Amino acid sequence: MHKASTQDVQPPVHATRPSKYLDVWDLPDDQVIELPLNSMHQPVDERERAFIGFLGTIAPKPHMCPIRYLNWKDMPEELKKECWRVVERKYAVPTNPTAYVALKTFTL
Template structure:
């Protein structure tokens, strides 16, 4: 698994006290990421018993098929108020770069949530405009063009 790149998050907070709080939150989230990476490394190493035998748990881990998993985008949903992800756009107003991938994944998680896109509408034309506006305002809150 590759190392995650850090997204460019823009702070919209003006006063210095709030900025200090945001910096503390960023530092604690960075420490949490380092700890989780260390735990992942510890889990991926083989555990050998006496005489060089592999333990049963490591043998089970080797036989498991690697899967992609669920896309949650929790780092975007849990952004502190006043911070946005800066998405670069090209001359045709198309998102480009790493942040554009993040934007697409976020939209994918949003449309899977029943409060944004209920399943009783078969296509986007039948979807009420207030639901579409609610999704758009959520995207504007989290992302900055």
């Protein structure tokens, strides 16, 4: 008769995000992350991936992007503005009006 022990059972391995972008969320208020943009005012280089990943951490927050809105077009403008305000607090957004609008459009 074989007795089962906890050594025989391996815990399941779960894939997890390594940082969940806590370094961005915990950034002091007086600091922002530089975001290089291409000629079309879209993020480029390795920071683009981090930027998009950070945006992915905003979407699941129920106070910012409630799940009851199945379509982004149905999302109230005030919630979209709050998402953009978070981006503006964490990233250096361009002061050039054309670049500003292009990045905001890309982001939202």
